[in-house]
Amino acid sequence: MAGLYFDDLTVGQVFRHEIRRTITEADNVWFSAVTHNPAYLHLDEEYCRNETEFGQRLVNSAFTLGLMVGISVGDTTLGTAVANLGWDEVRFPKPLFHGDTIRVETEVVELRESRSRPEAGIVVFLHRAFNQRGELVAHCKRSGLQRRRPAA
Template sequence: MAGVWFDELTVGQTFHHPIRRTLTETDNVLFTAMTHNPALLHLDEEYCREHTEFGQRIVNSAFTLGLMVGISVGDTTLGTAVANLGWDEVRFPKPLFHGDTLRVETEVLELRESKSRPDQGIVTFMHRGYNQHDDLVAQCKRSGLQRKKPKDT
């Protein structure tokens, strides 16, 4: 099990996730098409060259969010999560483009014992995604229900 038990987490603890991912045109177009998002910003290169400040297609922010959280799972919640409770304060201060590489850091913001589940607690993470130039491109708070370490281990 790769994840961390609730009672092994500390507020302020930061994970520098070793997995990085270079985003491809296929990633962006496939995700955008699979989610029925017709936005020209993700699909139409000519439109973007002529009508946007970016001059090229940008990566779908929903893909960026999912990838950022997904990269964090192995180090934080794999095998220890009960449920994802929500995402808050999702922000994309800069766009990602085809060929950019995403790296992710996660900070533990809050820990709260569950009142109804004595073997679990609620953790709030702040995920931050950066491109290869160390520009902040995405961030979100994520709350989850996390298992405590079993007494017999």
């Protein structure tokens, strides 16, 4: 199991995830299609070239959010998460485009006991995604219910 137990985490701990991912046109078009998002910003190259300040299609921000969090799972919650409790302060300060490569880092910003589940604790992660130029392109806080280490 790759994930860490609640007891293994400390506030201020930072994970610099090894997985990087170049976002393709197929990723963006597929994700937009399966989520029924017909926004021209994601699907219509001609519209974006002529009618937007970007001059090209933008990567769907919901895909960016999912990818940013997904990259973190192997190092943090794989096999130890009970449930995702929510995302807060989701921001996209710079756009992503087809061909951009992202890297992700995660910081533990809060740990607290669960009042209703003594076998688990609540962790708040701060995820940050950067493009290949080191520019911050996305960040969010994610709260999760994390298993405690089983008694020996």
